[in-house]
Amino acid sequence: MKYFNGLVQNEWMKATSKRQLPYYYIFLALLAIGIGVVMRLAIGGRGEYAAIESMNVSISVLLTISSYFFIVVASQTITDEFKDGTIKQILIRPASRTMVLMSKLANLLLIMLSVYVLAVVLSAAVGFILFSGDTTMTIMDVLRQTLLSLPSALFYMLFAFMVAVLTRSLGLAISIPIIIQSLSGLTMFMANKSWYKFLIFPNLNWEGFITGNSNALPYEGATFLFTLVIYVIYMLIPLLASIYAFNSRDIQ
Amino acid sequence: MNDIVVEIRNVTKKMGGKTIIDNLSFSVERGEIYGFLGPNGAGKTTTIRMMVGLMSMNAGEIIIEGHNVATDRAKAMMHVGAIVENPELYKFMTGRQNLIHFARMSGRTISEERIQEIVKLVDLDQALDKKVKNYSLGMRQRLGIAQALLHHPSILILDEPTNGLDPAGIRELRDYLRRLSREENISILVSSHLLSEIELMCDRVLIIQNGQYVGERLLDGSKEGSQAEELQSIQLQVETMEEIQQALQDSAWSITSAEGNRVTLSLPHHDIPQLIEHLVKQGVKLYEVRKVTPTLEDTFLQMTKGGRIQ
Numbered sequence: 188m189k190y191f192n193g194l195v196q197n198e199w200m201k202a203t204s205k206r207q208l209p210y211y212y213i214f215l216a217l218l219a220i221g222i223g224v225v226m227r228l229a230i231g232g233r234g235e236y237a238a239i240e241s242m243n244v245s246i247s248v249l250l251t252i253s254s255y256f257f258i259v260v261a262s263q264t265i266t267d268e269f270k271d272g273t274i275k276q277i278l279i280r281p282a283s284r285t286m287v288l289m290s291k292l293a294n295l296l297l298i299m300l301s302v303y304v305l306a307v308v309l310s311a312a313v314g315f316i317l318f319s320g321d322t323t324m325t326i327m328d329v330l331r332q333t334l335l336s337l338p339s340a341l342f343y344m345l346f347a348f349m350v351a352v353l354t355r356s357l358g359l360a361i362s363i364p365i366i367i368q369s370l371s372g373l374t375m376f377m378a379n380k381s382w383y384k385f386l387i388f389p390n391l392n393w394e395g396f397i398t399g400n401s402n403a404l405p406y407e408g409a410t411f412l413f414t415l416v417i418y419v420i421y422m423l424i425p426l427l428a429s430i431y432a433f434n435s436r437d438i439q
Numbered sequence: 440m441n442d443i444v445v446e447i448r449n450v451t452k453k454m455g456g457k458t459i460i461d462n463l464s465f466s467v468e469r470g471e472i473y474g475f476l477g478p479n480g481a482g483k484t485t486t487i488r489m490m491v492g493l494m495s496m497n498a499g500e501i502i503i504e505g506h507n508v509a510t511d512r513a514k515a516m517m518h519v520g521a522i523v524e525n526p527e528l529y530k531f532m533t534g535r536q537n538l539i540h541f542a543r544m545s546g547r548t549i550s551e552e553r554i555q556e557i558v559k560l561v562d563l564d565q566a567l568d569k570k571v572k573n574y575s576l577g578m579r580q581r582l583g584i585a586q587a588l589l590h591h592p593s594i595l596i597l598d599e600p601t602n603g604l605d606p607a608g609i610r611e612l613r614d615y616l617r618r619l620s621r622e623e624n625i626s627i628l629v630s631s632h633l634l635s636e637i638e639l640m641c642d643r644v645l646i647i648q649n650g651q652y653v654g655e656r657l658l659d660g661s662k663e664g665s666q667a668e669e670l671q672s673i674q675l676q677v678e679t680m681e682e683i684q685q686a687l688q689d690s691a692w693s694i695t696s697a698e699g700n701r702v703t704l705s706l707p708h709h710d711i712p713q714l715i716e717h718l719v720k721q722g723v724k725l726y727e728v729r730k731v732t733p734t735l736e737d738t739f740l741q742m743t744k745g746g747r748i749q
């Protein structure tokens with residue numbers, strides 16, 4: 188376990204030394220401020236809009252953009268090692284290849300966590316500074332909404348990770364998940380098909396289960412258990428495919 | 440003491456339907472610098488990749504400090520330090536961060552003192568907190584060696600370590616490696632297609648070609664080449680050419696080459712005393728009799744039958 192922690196620390200050190208992550212944090216801060224200022228200018232007075240509502244809007248914009256950032260980072264954590272040849276350096280150590288992959292995934296989760304926390308904190312700070320109006324929305328509503336974006340973000344990140352391991356191509360690893368994500372909306376037209384519920388896309392939306400609002404269910408008769416099972420299966424496939432491919436390859 | 444650190448047993452590797460390594464066996468003893476010589480494409484890098492577990496093999500086994508690389512990779516790798524091809528490091532991190540990174544991966548606890556010690560050994564104290572992208576190739580090579588040595592490996596594997604280094608850099612590297620094998624009693628396997636550097640650096644050399652074992656030589660030349668039947672080159676310094684030509688006229692020996700008043704003969708080892716006796720009896724004035732040990736280059740050319748060398 189101590190060894191594994193060391194590997195995760197390594198991944199974190201690499202991610203933060205690359206400048207990309209620190210710069211992204213700065214970008215998020217500027218974006219949060221920008222969104223707040225634009226809303227304030229458009230709306231006018233401080234009391235005419237609620238801090239919580241502003242926070243909600245800001246978080247959703249920040250996290251939508253961040254879902255692409257996660258895809259990029261997940262791809263790069265693999266493809267950069269191949270591109271720089273450092274993959275050889277890390278695979279000639281006692282760490283098994285599976286362990287190397289797991290440490291990279293653990294680090295991706297840390298990055299994701301840091302971005303989520305930052306998005307919430309920044310949006311809240313900007314919201315409360317710029318707005319003071321009334322609303323029925325609570326902090327809990329905002330946090331719940333925030334967490335509901337996690338299943339989708341995790342899935343596409345893992346998918347990008349898999350494509351990166353399988354193809355070692357940064358371009359493919361970034362574009363394939365983004366294309367799938369963009370086209371996923373089209374599958375709604377297949378909602379009446381019997382196999383629709385076996386697709387991953389409707390099962391990424393957990394809102395109906397968490398809020399108890401039956402209008403928000405992804406399809407009729409959806410149950411949380413079924414959705415969880417489908418979700419776990421769709422998460423295991425890229426995970427196992429990555430582990431298998433990574434272990435069985437010769438490294439040139 | 441014939442203490443074996445690495446043993447390669449009948450290893451075969453096929454890629455794309457081609458046999459790249461063909462039933463190769465050799466072993467490296469503790470503390471020796473072992474040269475791994477072969478023309479381009481001979482399969483040196485492929486062999487090294489299999490030794491460090493980057494590639495699987497189709498047959499045979501590789502044992503490092505008693506651990507089979509195929510079945511017990513983690514234990515075997517704890518004893519290995521390596522640079523496969525180029526010293527690939529994280530350019531966006533400092534030298535120190537790189538060392539910390541690889542120390543964490545080593546599977547042992549590596550103290551701050553050990554890092555300092557290694558950094559001193561490879562002379563990087565000054566540049567340690569600079570980003571690696573600002574390092575010269577020689578500095579990268581040294582940092583590469585430093586990261587490979589952190590965990591006190593029994594074997595250091597270097598694939599073409601002098602690639603891209605200038606003569607001063609090569610010399611420096613050679614001195615480091617010599618010092619290392621002495622001070623840390625570490626075995627070093629150095630691959631190269633350059634004969635000259637292997638000759639200067641190594642205690643023993645293995646030659647391969649087309650993935651096959653061609654031969655193995657001790658480099659001080661004391662053991663090999665002294666078999667009674669083996670042909671030996673002898674160089675003589677005489678007063679005049681005529682004198683020796685006359686003396687050899689009716690003998691079984693003949694001059695293979697001549698240059699000024701030096702002549703070279705090729706004859707079986709056990710004939711040397713007779714030759715000298717014969718010449719002395721014939722009144723030839725001998726100023727010098729010298730054994731000419733074939734250079735590695737001669738051996739190499741002879742063994743690989745003219746495979747490409749530089």
Ligand SMILES: Nc1ncnc2c1ncn2[C@@H]1O[C@H](COP(=O)(O)OP(=O)(O)OP(=O)(O)O)[C@@H](O)[C@H]1O
Nearest residue numbers: 454455459477478479480481482483484485486632
């Ligand atoms: N993926 C592959 N598929 C088929 N053949 C390959 C593959 N990779 C390498 N080879 C072949 O394997 C042989 C050995 O290559 P290797 O890189 O081990 O040689 P080397 O001795 O290190 O040569 P060099 O001195 O040029 O570094 C070469 O003939 C090469 O063409």
Ligand SMILES: [Mg+2]
Nearest residue numbers: 483484485599
């Ligand atoms: Mg090579």
